[in-house]
Amino acid sequence: MVSVDRDNWGGNVHYRAAQIAAPETLEEAQRLVASSAKIRPLGTRHSFNRLPDTDGILIHLGSLPPDPVIDTDAMTVTVGGATRYGVVARHLEDNGLALHNMGSLPHISVAGAISTGTHGSGDGLGSLSSAVRGLQLIGPSGDLIDIGADDPALPGMVVGLGAFGPITRVTLAVQPSYRMRQDAYLDLPWQRLTDDLDAVFAAGYSVSLLTRWTAPAVEHIWVKSLVSGPIASADQLGVRPAPGDTPDNMNPFGVEGPWCACLPHFRLDRVPSLGAEIQTEYLVPRDRAVEAIGALRAIGEPIDAVLAMSELRTVAADELWLSPATGRDSLAIHFTFHRDPEGVARVLPEIEARLLPLDARPHWGKLFHAGADVLAGRYPRMADWRNLVAGHDPDGKFANNFLEHHVGGS
Template sequence: MHKRTFLKLSSAMLAAPLLSPLSAWSAGEKLKNWAGNLTYSTDRLTAAKSLDQAKVFVKQHAKFKVLGTRHCFNIIADTSTELLSLKDLHEVISLDAKAKKVTIQAGMNYGQLSPYLHGKGFAVHNLASLPHISVAGACATATHGSGNKNGNLATAVSGLELINAKGDVIQLSKEKDGDTFNGAVVNLGALGVITKVTLDIEPTFSVRQYVYENLPLDQLKAHFDDITGSAYSVSLFTDWKNKRFNEVWIKSRVGKDKPFEAKAEFYGAKKSAKNLHPIAELSAENCTEQLGIAGPWFERLPHFKMGFTPSSGKELQSEYFVPRRNAVDAILAVERLHAQISPHLMITEIRTIAADTLWMSPCYKQDSVAIHFTWQQDWPAVSKVLPQIEKALAPYNVRPHWGKLFSIAPSVLQSRYERLDDFKKLVETYDPQGKFRNDFLSKNLYGK
């Protein structure tokens, strides 16, 4: 039996600059997502402080959505009816050191979980570029870090607890529920209220992070696999100007596999002698430590520190996945649009992700490359560029990130998920009346 710890994390550890939903409304402000590009469509929010309260809420409401840490840029978590928050449910339920599993409440984010795990001698296999996101929300949308051999964050999930539309508590596990479990992990908020998540963990480890500047595009064309496979996690940043990658962030596990040799030059790029921000004009103060200084995994795998606003703050984001075998062709297709992209762009990040078996993951059964765009907050301009990017990537069966901005037609999007019909049947099982369905799901999963 798992030892129950119920460790309540200290308020000091949880401190973050982001305004909570309840605080925002109490001050008379409309609730927005963290970047400020989306205003939610209702001011009716309930914060559950226990599993029983969440069950009562589900039974009492005919239609609602669960609101997490508000890091999505589209309306995947929006509704005009009711919002439910589980932000107060952020405890560690159990840590099974022998089985290497941790079970947490769904309101916990990676910035809260990671120091706890490290203190107990454990880690998760990877992290996204920022630690502010909730574990449940990140896994539900197939959010990811980088690394040729690293699956997205949802691939660490080995168990789920959820409340279905009837208000019943359902337990699912990788061990007992097989392929159905693969359908439930990247759930897009369609199956119910996720209340607990169990993650596979591993012994804690250290990482060294180096940044190189000005990698020629020609080098990427000739050596893509070598570059992205040079360390545990590699990210390439470009503004699509001058046929180069402005920065290459290389995160190397200490004592894992072949160590990264941090020479002065890396495929034509020069090693930086100072800490950098992915957006060169911004201060590196809020970025994780570089210059090869070893540190705990959770202080190096993200690009941004927990105690600071991530990225640039006021921005828009889009991201597209294509098979890794098409990576170079896809990157070159985007580069040909540099004149249309660069005027509205802050930075693009390119990462690799290993294949998985999760039905609604963009990396389902295919090693993938993700091309991420951080845009200036100018939606009229960005909305004209996205269709051009999607058209250029269409030959590679491009799939968008579920929580970011895209304009791919529903019929096209649906055709790119071979397990979509199975997922709809699973949704029918847990939510036959569409209690958890909103405009985003209606359009993209069921629309024409």
Template sequence: MRNWSGTYEYRASSVEAPTSVAEVQQLVARSPRIRALGTRHSFNDVADTEGVLVTTTEIPADFAIDEERRVLTVGAGTRYAAVATHLTEQGWALHNMGSLPHISVAGAISTGTHGSGDLNGNLSTAVRGLQLVGPDGELRWVRHGDPDFAGSVVALGLLGVVVRVELAIEPTYLIRQDVYRGLAWSTLLSNVPAVTGAGYSVSIFTDWVTDPIQQVWVKRRLASADEPVADELSGAVRDGSNSALIVEGVGDNTTQLGVAGAWSATLPHFRIDSTPSNGDEIQTEYFIDRADAPAALAAVRELGADIAPHLLVTELRTMAADDLWISPATGRESLAIHFTFKNDQAAVEALCPRIEAALEPFAPRPHWGKVNTMPKAVVASRYPRFADFRALVERTDPDRKFVGPATAALLDAAVTA
């Protein structure tokens, strides 16, 4: 079995797809080595094991809304597209969505995957509870307010197989999406917050060499459908057509006609009701402190001529700080610098060290599920509470049933750092 993009082949001895929580419990109890696998949207070996891979995507969603607590409980392997559709039908919403709504809930939150917005936490910050199958096959809940909760949400599957998730919800709302063209690089670097703060969720798409920047997608949360928006953003002009594509030839993006719609139809970049791009790509991503954005972006631009020939697109997005121990946004307001490269492994592996060197003065944190070449000890050192996280893993799973080769290297490197 390979990942979504076909760039990584899993080395597990088997891949199991149980259809009930009880089956997961039995599988975990009898397996000496086992790890959870989501919808295979990781681009590295973080989820892999030499033992058994288990996916919960075949277990029914079994939606349950608690209106008093404003919490949705759902099967961990459920895709965000299904969650968003159900919530919208019931008059509820999530605070944020990733660009691709076809990823599983547990996979996204376990790796700190994100949506966008200066004031929006990543997807993991919506978690209010996790039901896990522990190494003995027994079920347990970890909920917001519990001592280990902040270390259990973004946990890379190291604390057990997540089977149910509680997510914070809120009343449904409207989002309008507009595309602006003509943003000068100099204007962006002189005032990054003026651009990233222009809407509820903002994405900047660039190839690092074209000036002005190709596109800025602004998603605004509206009180009413007829609320006016500006035709200009920091010198960029609003495009009144619906012709903007993230990647040329991929036409399943959400509408940009400036028409207010349900949050679920406009917060993602790719439509819920269609198949996204075929995944013939390699992704890397680095999180930095938003205060360092101008200098960090300028440093990467110095490599633009070398990056552009191998690039499909770069997306720049922001997120609020959180307190989750190994979330890429823990403790700092963050900018995510995301590279979607052409499927050329050698080229990407050659570029990553150069990009990482350019970003090193800004203490980058790589996305847990994407390609990078940073030493494991350096990665662990970027998280002030990584020692606490490692202790939690050792206490919860002393025999390392849920630890794979990549996560073992991370945990062991943290000891010698």
């Protein structure tokens, strides 16, 4: 039996569910779903809001085996939904295969990450959800439902916010393995970034900028490059190499390695990031990125008063109905705050007041305030998504207050 904490990973949410269940078998999970009036899936608890919560039962499928199945003809891998990305990545690398992208943390579950539109970084790289080629989930009556690559419902169900039930299996597109290196630099001038944002983010396969908003320059630049291609130099970027050793919980800089040891920032066998923290993130259209950066620098002092670090990354457009990157290339602006709920509550409305007018979409798994009245118009297929949910779960077994407030029609 997997032990499931009643607090989320960052420690800012305590689940109100009457019960948290971790069934040992798929059949037990199916019976639990069938017999429950209200039930929601719970992954690795990396959401910083009440998206997973319910007044009924939270079901965690971490006791079910990962059971990875590689199909080399289709170039896919199918795994248990609760499997962590780091586990999937290691299995693929051992078999000469790879994913196109990974998030900062390899600790997150596949089902949880795709259900919230979680992403990595890269001008030409879609979110983790964009690799999905099939789903198996437990429907309201406890039956297993398979959604294949050709099913017209798949683009609506991938970023499903738990509204379609617990995901038991996920099929992901894979590709041949590749090798990378990641390099760390310091002090990218803000003017250089805003004058030539496209060139900065094109410097590698995956580029992350980490900074505080009152800093005189962008403080950290992490460039992850394919060893088969050009490696950007510090002179080309207008920055300087970062001295010192890599922190113990991070994958190393300055060395060549397999994709799975370079794309995630953090190591699977260590506590990532700060641990006790609150995260917020918004995706703005790529063509409004410079405006968004300027708007946030204008309120840098109140943000930095509670901020550990912000991270800027690029995400390629996809066609998934509720993906924050649906229909547009985006700049993702991430905030890792210290675990100061009152301080974050003060600054979050200021951030949204500046980013929402730029057509920003919040990351579904991070803390945000914007309600359905604001967000519905930002997703062209939102009405279709609501109709898909209503047809799949007419009694609202998988609904909750979060969906009602932020998505509506659930």
